[in-house]
Amino acid sequence: MTPSRIIQIYNDENIPSSRRSSRHLLSADATPQNKTPSRSRTPCRARTPFSHKENLTPGFNKENITPNVRGILTERIIKPDSANMYRTNSTNMYRVDSTSMYGADSTNIFGVGPTNLFGADSTNIFGVDSTSMFGTDSASIYGMDPTNIYRDSSNALKESKMVTSDCPQIDYFIDDVPNKKYKSASGNGIGMDILKQRIMDLERELANQVERSEKILRDLDSTRYAALKYKNDLYGPVFIDGDQKSINKLLSRISKNCGPDVLKEFKGTCDGSQPTVSQIFEWLEDSGYLIPAILRDFRATETVVWLDLTYTFEAMKKEVSNKFITENRFKPTEKQLLNRHMLISGQLLAVFALPNSFHQLTSLKLSSIPIRNADIVNLRGLKMLSELFVDDTGIGNEAVAYIVALKTLRRIDFTGNKEIDDDAACNLIFLENMETIFLDGTSMTMDGIRKYASTTKSSKLSQITIPRECRNYLNRRKEIYCIERKYGMIEDPSRVHLLPPSHIRAQLKFHYEINDKIIITGPIEELAKTLKSILIRRRDDAKVMHLAGGRDK
Incomplete structure (x- = not known):
C-alpha cells in the first residue's frame, strides 16, 4: 500500500480547555507528488483500497456505533486518541444530551463550529473549496452526476448502505435519502418534501381559484338574471307569437295578477288552439281586465296599436265602489266617488309614463273616465299617437297644454269638457298635424273658435265640431252682416x-x-x-x- 501522510486538522475553538491536548486526528490518503500516481478509477469505485467489512477493527459493528440518524453521515474512529468513546462526559457519544452528539454542542459535530465539519469552513469538507469535494468540480462528487451522491444513479444510491473515503480509518454511512435535493432556478437546493408541499399548495390554490371562478360565474348568472328582471321591469317583457314558452309566461302572469278563474275563462274561448298575443290582449281589453299590472306587461308589445281603457275602468270602478261600501257600510257621496275614480284613472295613465311604454300605440280611448289634468302629462311619451279620445273626462285648459306635446295627433275629441274655454285656443293652434277636432260641449265661444280656425298652424284641418251656441250664431250670422257677394263689395x-x-x-x-x-x-x-x-x-x-x-x- 502506498504510504499516506497524515493531515491533522484542529479546531480548538469549540473544544473544552481540559481536552485541547487531545487533538482529533484525521488520516487520509494523500500520496506524495513524487510517487507514482495510482491507477485510474471509475467514478463509482471507492477511492480506498478496501471496501469490505473485514478491514474494520474487530469488535466494532457499524450498525451499533450510533443511533440511526436519517440523512447524516455518521463516523467511526478506529483509534481514538485521548477521547474515550465508551467513557465520555455529557457531551460524548452514547451519553449525549438532547442537543449534543459526539462531544459537540447543539450545533457542532466533532467539536467544529455550527457550519464547519472536520475543521473545514462553512462550505468546505476535507479542505476542499466551496464547490468541490475531494478534488471534484462543483457539479459532481467523486466524479458523478450532480444529482447523485457516491453513485452514478439514484437507484444505486438507494441500494448502497456505505460509502468509504480514502481514509482507511473512517467510514461514512448513508442509511437513507428521504429528501432528494434538486436545484432551483437560482441554484439553491430544494428538497422533495418542499416540492411536494409546493405542489399541494399549488393544487389547493388552483382549487380555490376554480371555486372562485365558479362563484363568479354563479354571481354573473345571478346578475344577468337580475339585470333581465330589471330590464323587464323597466322596459317591459317581450312576448313572441308562436313561442310556446313566451305565451305560457304571459298566461302565467295573467293568472297571477287577475286570478286563475280569468285564465280559465279565457282558455274556454281558445278551442284548444294556441292563442296569439294580439288575441289575448283584445280579450282582456273587451273583458275589462287591463288593470295596471296587466297593462305594464303589454307596454313593450309592438302589436298593440289601439287601446280602449273604458271597459277596464268601468270594471275597476265597480269593484272599488263595492269595496268602499263594504268597508264603510254607507253609500259614498259623489265627491268621494269622483276622487276614487280619479285615483283609478291615475293608476292606469301612470303606466304610459314608464320607459318604452306603448311606443307603437296610435289610438287611445279614455272616454268617460274622470281624469285629473296632471295625469295627462303621462301621455307625452306616446310618440306615435294619432288619435286621442278624452271626451267627458273633466279635463281643462291645463290638460290641453300637456296634450300639445303630442305633435303627431291628427284627431282629438274634447267633447263634454266644460273646463275647456277660449284660453285653450292659443295652445291648440300648435297641433300642426290636426285634421279633426271635436269642441262641442266645451265652454269655447265663437271668439275662441274663430281664433283657432284662423290662426291654426295645421294645413290639414278639415273638420271641427263646435258648441251649440256657436252653431246658433253661425246660423243667424246673415242677420249680423251681409254674407252675400254683391257687386262692388270687397271681402278682403x-x-x-x-x-x-x-x-x-x-x-x-x-x-x-x-x-x-x-x-x-x-x-x-x-x-x-x-x-x-x-x-x-x-x-x-x-x-x-x-x-x-x-x-x-
Whole structure:
C-alpha cells in the first residue's frame, strides 16, 4: 500500500480547555507528488483500497456505533486518541444530551463550529473549496452526476448502505435519502418534501381559484338574471307569437295578477288552439281586465296599436265602489266617488309614463273616465299617437297644454269638457298635424273658435265640431252682416286702408242694410276700423262654417 501522510486538522475553538491536548486526528490518503500516481478509477469505485467489512477493527459493528440518524453521515474512529468513546462526559457519544452528539454542542459535530465539519469552513469538507469535494468540480462528487451522491444513479444510491473515503480509518454511512435535493432556478437546493408541499399548495390554490371562478360565474348568472328582471321591469317583457314558452309566461302572469278563474275563462274561448298575443290582449281589453299590472306587461308589445281603457275602468270602478261600501257600510257621496275614480284613472295613465311604454300605440280611448289634468302629462311619451279620445273626462285648459306635446295627433275629441274655454285656443293652434277636432260641449265661444280656425298652424284641418251656441250664431250670422257677394263689395280686410273715405262709407252701407246697428257716420278712422272688423269676422265665420260642415241658407 502506498504510504499516506497524515493531515491533522484542529479546531480548538469549540473544544473544552481540559481536552485541547487531545487533538482529533484525521488520516487520509494523500500520496506524495513524487510517487507514482495510482491507477485510474471509475467514478463509482471507492477511492480506498478496501471496501469490505473485514478491514474494520474487530469488535466494532457499524450498525451499533450510533443511533440511526436519517440523512447524516455518521463516523467511526478506529483509534481514538485521548477521547474515550465508551467513557465520555455529557457531551460524548452514547451519553449525549438532547442537543449534543459526539462531544459537540447543539450545533457542532466533532467539536467544529455550527457550519464547519472536520475543521473545514462553512462550505468546505476535507479542505476542499466551496464547490468541490475531494478534488471534484462543483457539479459532481467523486466524479458523478450532480444529482447523485457516491453513485452514478439514484437507484444505486438507494441500494448502497456505505460509502468509504480514502481514509482507511473512517467510514461514512448513508442509511437513507428521504429528501432528494434538486436545484432551483437560482441554484439553491430544494428538497422533495418542499416540492411536494409546493405542489399541494399549488393544487389547493388552483382549487380555490376554480371555486372562485365558479362563484363568479354563479354571481354573473345571478346578475344577468337580475339585470333581465330589471330590464323587464323597466322596459317591459317581450312576448313572441308562436313561442310556446313566451305565451305560457304571459298566461302565467295573467293568472297571477287577475286570478286563475280569468285564465280559465279565457282558455274556454281558445278551442284548444294556441292563442296569439294580439288575441289575448283584445280579450282582456273587451273583458275589462287591463288593470295596471296587466297593462305594464303589454307596454313593450309592438302589436298593440289601439287601446280602449273604458271597459277596464268601468270594471275597476265597480269593484272599488263595492269595496268602499263594504268597508264603510254607507253609500259614498259623489265627491268621494269622483276622487276614487280619479285615483283609478291615475293608476292606469301612470303606466304610459314608464320607459318604452306603448311606443307603437296610435289610438287611445279614455272616454268617460274622470281624469285629473296632471295625469295627462303621462301621455307625452306616446310618440306615435294619432288619435286621442278624452271626451267627458273633466279635463281643462291645463290638460290641453300637456296634450300639445303630442305633435303627431291628427284627431282629438274634447267633447263634454266644460273646463275647456277660449284660453285653450292659443295652445291648440300648435297641433300642426290636426285634421279633426271635436269642441262641442266645451265652454269655447265663437271668439275662441274663430281664433283657432284662423290662426291654426295645421294645413290639414278639415273638420271641427263646435258648441251649440256657436252653431246658433253661425246660423243667424246673415242677420249680423251681409254674407252675400254683391257687386262692388270687397271681402278682403287688408284692402281697407287703400280705400278713400267715400268708398269706406259705401262698403259699410252693404252691411248696414242687413244690420242697422252698424254705425256709418263719424270720423273716417273709426269707420275704417269698423269696416275692417266686419270683414275679418265675416271671413273667419265663413271658415268656421265650412269646417263645421254647415252652409248658408
